[in-house]
Amino acid sequence: MSRIIRVICLLLALPLGAQAVQAAPGGAATARVFSMTNAPAGNEILMLSYTPGSGLVMNGSVASGGAGTGAGLGNQGGVVLSDDNRWLFAVNAGSDSVSVFRVLDTGLLLVDTVASGGSQPVSVTTFGDLLYVLNAGSDSIAGFHIGVTGQLTALPNSVRYLSGAGTGPAQISFSPWGDALVVTEKATNLITTFVVAGGLPGNAIINASVGATPFGFGFDRFGHLLVTEAAGGATDASSVSSYELSADGSLAVLDAAVPTTESAACWLLTSKNGRVAFTTNTASQSISALRVGRSGELTLTTEDGVAASTGAGSSPIDLAITGSGRLMFALSAVDGSISAYGVRANGTLSPLTGATGLPTGMNGLAAF
Template identity: 35%
Template sequence: MRQKRVIALVFAAATMLAATGQATADGRSHHWDIDHARAVFVQTNKPKSAGGNTIRVFKRADNGRLKAAGEFKTGGNGGAVAGAPTDALASQGSLVYDGRLLFAVNAGSNTITLFRVRGTELERLQVIRSGGLLPVGIAVHHGLVYVLNAGGDGAVQGFRLGHDRLHRIAGAHRSLDLGNPERPNFLRSPAQVGVDPHGRFVLVTTKTNDTVLAFRVGHGGRLARRPVSTADSNGPFAFTFDTRRTLLLVGAVTNTLTRHRLDRGGSLRQIGAPVPNGQQASCWIQRVGNFYYVANTASSTVSSYRVKNGKPVLLNGTAATIPGGGTIDMTASGRFLYVQNATAGNVQGYAVNGDGSLRLVTTATGLPRFANGIGMEGIAAS
């Protein structure tokens, strides 16, 4: 009797393992595979007239290749700033993946969408007002979420994440005092919101206002009433951190990368001279391991950098040349860099070699092309 019971338990366990770890006859994976698949997410930013904003999902293979895996509605509409040549939102961070959650902006309906991610499947959890006009960027840090609104004066709105829901934080709505119209020109709109690794400051870049604003984060995610402002004449666009207190900032006017130390008061102190890459309209930045890649939208190239002896060093001004023009946002998954090309309507994936050079491994096509001032923008990866 005991032996029969053991056999039955083994059979049940084997049946469960088969159901959760194997593919069905039609090729669709069951729960275990879905949860553990790596994916690249692309925001189409489609307006209401085209059916509304959606997220296209691509499954990433171990060799970096992408395969279409579905499309999911955000419940909002895409939008655009005015006059952008290839990048409708003119920002970095409009689609953010963090800990099995995906955050998307709906610029045309002044909302943001929260999804739960299970591999290549998205479950829409919430659509909530962004706290301003024309949301273009999101930053997530340890359960705090800050949304960058580009329209009008511009604003940052803070949210607390709890039980997979976003809750507005009283005392975390701050104007940027940009004095723009409801739909700002792309040069006048803010470019990125981010939180420093210590969680002490929320940073915002303002492009041709030539400033980086730092709002101190207080109790419960509240923000200081006034930011600390650091002037930067390079046209500050996107940034990332290379150490706990050191920031790498892309200059879209001078096509440079500069390194800055964020002091305890919120000011940025430049370290060394700006490092040019010889390209045009340098805007987005993505870190992969010890290397940093900058997308140059006007020349449709990607430049590669590395930090040596405390200073950024240009490795290759044209580490990749993207056919079709319109290189914009980027993301990384493992040792692969994925570059969004709005004009061509595709995403190209590159393997990052040991010396920082790039090798093309995949091209995902069939995405919306930039036309009439609007197109896809926003890319993230698990």
């Protein structure tokens, strides 16, 4: 099942059509955007910038000191920024390592590359001076301390295992308050959580996903967990569910498997105000938007489930949004393109000028 989803969520994409340069809603907005090549001969971080006058443009790349796989990772969170945008972290799935970069005004500086504490790292998350990595090949997580200069130090007794072997894990993330870790397992239809105390996770808490193939997730403004369900790639069968995450790590369903009416909803991103959730529908070449109510209720903002079209065959995957919440970007890995959108508070998206001609096989997306 996870193999099917990896294929569906990385379908061959076609170049996006040219678009007129526009300003983001509310006036001019700029951004810095990062992805990675995931190349087996040597992973590199791609650096891009967005301005209203030029759109999204490539500014160069920096070697990570590790290697990618050259294939889809079936993941979310392969490239992430620290909350203060001082550090950028990236997985090297082909060399079982994680890299740390200092974010400078002029680019990126590699400061550390360390073993990931398992095999095939695909996703990372941070909270304060803690970093946890999801190792898909070993179905495990491992923790690190982030030093003041960016170096990573493995946390003793931090390795924990998921529900079993061959779980097809997609993403790891801290809860908004750093008191829990959440992992989605595509192949088992489970969501595994760990209560965090003193920087260390407790035993795995196994929760059933209300929908099939849980993949990407995020949190709303009240800390509710929002999870995409790719439904094994079935046509127009994808959905999103919301959960209450309890102090003991258990999940209680709030709104169950709300349809996006689209196919292969794999990635999810919440708006900065936490009122809207966006999903990329990889097999439908679209982005859906869902309003999130106070009690976690989910409602599509458009009847047909299409808040934006990324172009025929574009196969959008990773999403990233800026700190202001006014700009959002969507990655299409196989054809090497990133589309750009202005974001309004109600979740309305306005297409802006993205970038094409980037290296194929990219993975992960972060922006500020």
